[in-house]
Amino acid sequence: MRRWGDQGALPARRVGKRGDRRFRSEHVEGFVVPGRRQPPQPAGGASSVSMGGQQVAAGTHLAALYDTDAGRVRLTVPFLAEGLLAGQRCFLLAQGEELDDHLESLGLYPGLDVDGALASGLLVTGGGPGKTVRVALDFFEKILWSALDSKAAFVRIVGEMASVRAQFASEREMLTFEELVNMTFKRFPCVALCQYDVRKFSGQAVLKALRAHPDVYGSALGLLLK
Secondary structure, three states, X not given: OHHHHHHOOOOOEEEOOOOEEEOOHHHHHHHHOHHHOOOOXXXXXXXXXXXXXXXXXXOEEEEEEEOOHHHHHHOHHHHHHHHHHOOOEEEEEOOHHHHHHHHHXXXXXXXXXXXXXXXXXXXXXXXXXXXXXXXXXXXXXXXXXXXXXXXXXXXXEEEEXXXXXXXXXXXXXXXXXXXXXXXXXXXOOEEEEEEEEOOOOOHHHHHHHHHOOHHHHHOOHHHHEO
16 A cells, blocks of 8 residues: 555555554455446356467456567457457557557458447557556546446457557656556456556566566466567
């Protein structure tokens, strides 16, 4: 809680000579259990999805690294296309060339109507979740609840982090969000894949990104290096 307060994700005020932190109970409850609702467990739907030939459990939040344009779409296009063909809600956070590459590659996937998926809202695109940690966390809380309220059995999320970083006030703010959003994804029937183009991030930023995705260490790491 102290770290969340220092990062601005959880409102806090300082009191006394030592500067002790004080938190309002409603802020804590709203942060830990936003809306005080618990998402239902998948009933009759998928509890895991395939990614690169591996089964990935619901609630998983992964980071993938790539250094070529071809590597950008190797995992993500089959991951999104299979979800769309199964009628699952998919979110693609990308802009510019990263968005264009994904849409072009999805358009070549056999049997997939990308324009129809976009028009129906089954595939949703956007640049990023917001400028601050709190706004970004609220964004995912809202879109995931909205997907469940519309009877989506499973949600797939791909974030091109160079595009997402451009929306945040700073890289540090984005990486803090990456740490904290784990708690959100664990509560929903979803799998999220955050993609880092190592040509656009420093080595230190990539290391911090891997630390912010502990689910990576339970996966076949080679799968996520493209």
